[in-house]
Amino acid sequence: MSVQPHPGDRPRLRISDADRERAAARLHEAIGEGRITMAELEDRLAVVYAARYAADLVPPLEDLPGEPLDVMLPPPPLSTPVGPPLVLRGGMGTLRRTGAWSVPARLRVQSTVGTVLLDFCDATLSHPVIEVELELGAGAARLLVPDDATADVDDLVSGMGSVRSRVPILPLAGHPHFRIYGRTGMGSVLVRRRFHFAGRAF
Numbered sequence: 001m002s003v004q005p006h007p008g009d010r011p012r013l014r015i016s017d018a019d020r021e022r023a024a025a026r027l028h029e030a031i032g033e034g035r036i037t038m039a040e041l042e043d044r045l046a047v048v049y050a051a052r053y054a055a056d057l058v059p060p061l062e063d064l065p066g067e068p069l070d071v072m073l074p075p076p077p078l079s080t081p082v083g084p085p086l087v088l089r090g091g092m093g094t095l096r097r098t099g100a101w102s103v104p105a106r107l108r109v110q111s112t113v114g115t116v117l118l119d120f121c122d123a124t125l126s127h128p129v130i131e132v133e134l135e136l137g138a139g140a141a142r143l144l145v146p147d148d149a150t151a152d153v154d155d156l157v158s159g160m161g162s163v164r165s166r167v168p169i170l171p172l173a174g175h176p177h178f179r180i181y182g183r184t185g186m187g188s189v190l191v192r193r194r195f196h197f198a199g200r201a202f
Contacts, residue, residue, distance in 0.1 A: 116141035134182035155181035
């Protein structure tokens with residue numbers, strides 16, 4: 001069967017193995033109910049287990065009764081307000097934002113060969129989703145996010161550097177979510193929570 005994006009779905013929302021298993025379980029229920037044939041089951045399971053995004057799960061499930069797809073999958077992140085971003089520029093030194101500061105909905109960070117430290121843990125986060133656009137050369141960047149935050153780095157492109165995130169990717173209702181995208185040349189980017197040791201956080 002053909003897998004085409006369904007109008008109104010969320011093509012960029014990545015799914016987990018648990019999401020695929022829930023969809024497969026619904027298909028097995030459907031064959032037990034006599035709604036689909038064994039051949040249809042095999043075709044639809046192939047689509048489910050090859051799925052990467054929420055949109056991929058719509059075709060094999062949309063003609064079956066039961067829980068809607070929006071209940072089976074996590075909710076999408078809220079959109080951020082439109083408008084110009086706050087631009088932070090650094091050259092060969094260190095660009096830092098730490099402590100108590102007010103974080104806008106959109107940030108653009110530009111650094112040539114310096115290092116970047118953005119610590120959001122003690123900051124005021126007034127928006128449910130924060131977009132961080134990175135334009136980095138050869139320096140390294142660390143983004144420290146609160147313990148309950150999630151972050152998506154799928155759209156951050158690295159040349160000869162590395163991109164690592166140690167926090168969950170899927171947004172959670174009521175918790176801050178970071179969309180981190182852009183480009184880094186030879187630098188590295190690390191997104192993590194704070195470390196706590198001997199009563200100190202770093």
